[in-house]
Amino acid sequence: MSRVELKGVTKRFGAFEALRGIDLAIEDGEFAVFVGPSGCGKSTLLRLVCGLDVPSDGVIRFDGRDMRGIAPAGRKLAMVFQSYALYPHMTVAANMGFALRMAGVPKAERAVRVARAAETLQITRLLERRPKELSGGQRQRVAIGRAIVREPSLFLFDEPLSNLDAELRVEMRFELAELHRRLGTTMVYVTHDQVEAMTLANRIVVLRDGQVEQIGTPAELYERPVNRFVASFIGSPRMNFLAGRIVALQSGATEVAVTGLEPATLTLPVAAPGAAVGDAVEVGIRPDDLRLDGAGAARLAMRVEFSEYVGGAVHLHAPGHPAGRLTVRHPGACPAEASLSLGIDPGRCHVFAADGRRLW
Numbered sequence: 001m002s003r004v005e006l007k008g009v010t011k012r013f014g015a016f017e018a019l020r021g022i023d024l025a026i027e028d029g030e031f032a033v034f035v036g037p038s039g040c041g042k043s044t045l046l047r048l049v050c051g052l053d054v055p056s057d058g059v060i061r062f063d064g065r066d067m068r069g070i071a072p073a074g075r076k077l078a079m080v081f082q083s084y085a086l087y088p089h090m091t092v093a094a095n096m097g098f099a100l101r102m103a104g105v106p107k108a109e110r111a112v113r114v115a116r117a118a119e120t121l122q123i124t125r126l127l128e129r130r131p132k133e134l135s136g137g138q139r140q141r142v143a144i145g146r147a148i149v150r151e152p153s154l155f156l157f158d159e160p161l162s163n164l165d166a167e168l169r170v171e172m173r174f175e176l177a178e179l180h181r182r183l184g185t186t187m188v189y190v191t192h193d194q195v196e197a198m199t200l201a202n203r204i205v206v207l208r209d210g211q212v213e214q215i216g217t218p219a220e221l222y223e224r225p226v227n228r229f230v231a232s233f234i235g236s237p238r239m240n241f242l243a244g245r246i247v248a249l250q251s252g253a254t255e256v257a258v259t260g261l262e263p264a265t266l267t268l269p270v271a272a273p274g275a276a277v278g279d280a281v282e283v284g285i286r287p288d289d290l291r292l293d294g295a296g297a298a299r300l301a302m303r304v305e306f307s308e309y310v311g312g313a314v315h316l317h318a319p320g321h322p323a324g325r326l327t328v329r330h331p332g333a334c335p336a337e338a339s340l341s342l343g344i345d346p347g348r349c350h351v352f353a354a355d356g357r358r359l360w
């Protein structure tokens, strides 16, 4: 059992606030992922949860118990870092059993727990090797194994896959998800890679400049990002943002004029609270939602400047489009024509105010 709760957690380094008033709860058994650009405070947050560092303000509770004054060793957690930090002179088995040895676990029990973890991670045949005789992926597996043998109630991962090549990352991602499914232990995972966050998380916490921007399931963040930042951070290729202006507000509908659109306006089936006629907005539309078959209430002309074949789909780009940098993801072959008429469904549009907040 491990529920992690943060209330008003702030971390200052001198005058600099690395984290500001973080409130969040990670439920027992959840796979929570902290994601955000470099420097947003992800690792700092993880270090506070771990107990390697202390909050300047606020409280961290595990299962309702205040963690103030409790060292990492007393928190029943295990942390896996980006650098595997294995002892080079020890075998894999000794590396995996090291923390247990330090904790005074008898040799026979250590051997059983190491063997069980090795089996889970399919590294039994590597147990007598030394770290220099292993590949990057195998080393990372050992680092995870070292965490598993401790049977923690909470796993913390700080970018554990970033030293691996692309193919191995995908494989290890799958294995981590499988490990979580099997162990059912609460896991908190830090990454700057939104694909990793989307594929691993039950819930994602998006951070920016030391603050939480949004907490939600991968689908919630993708379908209803609360602001332009989350909208542009989650999803690959990135969401398109078309320059627009509100031209009419009715009860239950908002009409937005968009540069280059035919007809010139989109009628969105919602009221935009707090908005006024004349306000500049941005209409967000995902690359998958721009339709080459022209389906939708409006059309946008696009001249393809370059395309990328990504296997099973093409990405068509027009960085110089008058409405704003444009990308289309088309599940099929590259169209023969460079001039396209893209269909837009207002129901698939997101609208953001000039300050980035979501209007619809």
Ligand code: ATP
Residues within 6 Å of the ligand: 013, 016, 018, 036, 037, 038, 039, 040, 041, 042, 043, 044, 045, 192
């Ligand atoms: P990255 O993805 O690049 O690792 P991050 O989101 O994990 O970034 P943190 O390492 O948590 O970011 O750092 C958040 C901010 O706090 C950064 O601006 C960083 O420079 C600052 N910071 C972190 N640790 C310290 C420290 N010990 N002293 C001073 N500033 C620090």
